[in-house]
Amino acid sequence: MQPLSIAGKEFHSRLFLGTGKFGSLTQMRDAVLASGSELVTVALKRMDLETDTDGMVVSLQHPGINLLPNTSGARNAKEAVFAAQLAREALETNWLKLEIHPDPKYLLPDARETLKATEELAKLGFVVLPYIHADPVLCKQLEDAGTAAVMPLGSPIGSNKGLKTADFLEIIIEQSKVPVVIDAGIGTPSHAAAAMEMGADAVLVNTAIAVAGDPVAMARAFSLSVEAGRIAYEAKLATPIKHAVASSPLTAFLHD
Template sequence: MDILKIGDREFSSRLLTGTGKFRDKNEIKPMLKQSGSQIITIALRRVNLENPQDNILNFIPKTTTLLPNTSGARNAQEAVRIAHIARDAGCGNFVKIEVIHDALYLMPDNEETIKATKILAKDGFIVLPYISPDIVTCKKLEDVGASAVMPLGSPIGSNAGLQTKNLLEMIIQNSNLPVIIDAGIGLPSHASMAMEMGADAVLINTAIATANDPISAAIAFSLAVKAGRMAYLAKLENQSRYARASSPLTGFLNL
């Protein structure tokens, strides 16, 4: 059995999903069921006191592992605070660190993310930091106790695919932690490519949630992740500039 291990937990699915941007939150449950995704992200926000909305937790099956993100945090301290609120609210000890103050590209602050990871890992959290793809940052995160790294493929919600491919490859080939490609994956082929490269998992929110049919989209991504993973494990041969004959080059018929 091909198991993904994050912290002390084991998962059979390598597709992580998110709860943002769904037009109908009732689609989250069948989306999880049909895609097999076992980990889903959620966010924390102030209650709108004039118009309270339904808590997103009401739409997620209890068997799903919750991955609260620290979106809204602009520095390590705020991320730590949000992580503690999520854990106190009974969301378990997984946390996706997200420290962002760049409004245009939503690029994460790797330096603050390392600081927050160090504090939270010491506090017993299973920390999954969202980062700009940088191998040095990944090594530092490993040293301070991260349980996985989540480098981005392209900016959040952009659907632009693996624009950072070469940097992701460096990380995948050298990381001792699971590598989860997060952000920017817009097509099943992007997800397949990430898995073929040897990523341990992918996180997909926008592409599924904003699809005309999110449930079918989630199934498509799930199949793509499985195909890419299987291809990686099968160790396909590398590309070549020149042809490599697939039929024997001897014993031609004399015509």
């Protein structure tokens, strides 16, 4: 399996994790370790940043794990840029998962504000990974704006519905010059494998692991399926055909 490179940094795992909704910090940490993930996103909370006693961050201190602060809760570019700067200072990383969602019900991303914030943050030296709709035109504009990767959604966030946007993800993957990370909607290991089979560079999973019956085992299942999907992509899948012949040659062994 080829390593993945984002902004010059190499990753051997193509599974990124989110840290929300877990039952406890210990469970979250165990799931992250079981997943083999090297990039883990954390939501900012001002209070914790101020008091410098964020249990979340402490529990993720581990040589193989890189933190990816996100701007969840930001409703426009201005709020997101402000949050990004707080995060950089507090967590000492210029990596950023950019999330701007003005709608509190579905948490869908705002194309215009995300593009504006990406332009600003790239100029400020951030490594920006924006969460976006599966919009191929927007992806190209984000590239021009200096994004480090694009993170199109597979289906509405938290819905576990999988790759409903597959037709658009295919176009994005075909056209993109930066890594494509599928974010939101991946509800099962088979969804994650399917994303990798399509040629996505990585996937980000959170809800499906955090709310599973056994989150640590589920993290391991996702790890295996992402690896399976990537190997399959590199090994080249056969093309589906309309109606095919059997794999067993129809030897007329009884009829000759």
